Amino acid sequence: MRYLSNANRIYKVQKLTMSRKIYRPKALEIEMTYVCNLRCISCAILDDIKKGTFGFSAKEIISILSQLKSIGINYYSLTGGEPFVHYDILRSVIADAPIDLIKINTNGFYFSTPKIVRETLGELKESGFGLRNKTIPAWLNI
Ligand code: SF4
Secondary structure, eight states, X not given: OHHHXXXXXXXXXXXXXXXXXXXXXSEEEEEOOSOOSOOOTTOTTHHHHHHTOOOOOHHHHHHHHHHHHHTTOOEEEEESSOGGGGHHHHHHHHHHOSSEEEEEOOOOTTOOSHHHHHHHHXXXXXXXXXXXXXXXXXXXXX
């Protein structure tokens, strides 16, 4: 019974959303990991970082992104923790994501020289970063 009532509520929200009477998010940010190489005192999730919880696998993130696509969300960004701690996962997600990546929040620790930045951006591009982004609309203002 409760399930039915929830299903009805979801249906009503979907109906309202489709008729654009309520706000519908266009993008979503995923905290892909609670692992970080820094310990900033101002960090909002430092407790989680200290626990060292790993976070999502690439497969789990792709699954989330597929669900987002099915409800009309076409853009995502990644944050942590520090996403570049799990560079392999980051590259896999970029390669297989069904929607567009618009931002990676990083503390920049690993980008100590322009050469490293160029090489990393080159590798991310090889994985597919920026190749789908021709569809990004102006309202994203990036
Ligand atoms: S770099 Fe960011 S995620 Fe890491 S401890 Fe500092 S504020 Fe928190």
